[in-house]
Amino acid sequence: MPKKTCTGIEFIGGPFDGHVEALVRSPEELPELLVTHVNQNVFRLFEGADPVSCRCPTSVVFYRRQQTDDGWVFRFGGAVAPRELK
Structure with a gap:
């Protein structure tokens, strides 16, 4: 059976649940642990809206x-x- 080509990686659970991020490299090359901040702009960008001025995470x-x-x-x-985290 041919190896399946991966064009995106899906986020399961949490605030990014269901988001699929396009890949430019193989999934094996991605970090095993992804740590990122969440603020109001994250959800605005997912909805296609412009970001607002700096918001604290x-x-x-x-x-x-x-x-x-x-x-x-x-x-x-x-x-x-x-x-x-401080």
Whole structure:
């Protein structure tokens, strides 16, 4: 059976649930752990709206790269408030 070509990686759970990020490299080359901040602009950009002036992060989220029967995903691992990282 030919190897399935991956053109995107889906986020499962958390604030990015259902988002599919286009790939320019193989999923195996992506980081195993993805850590990023979330603020109001993240959701505005997903909706196609322009970002607003600087907004403080509301949370920091963690996603782990995982291979499934259907391909690669980033699975939600948790979130913390930015003040908890100090």
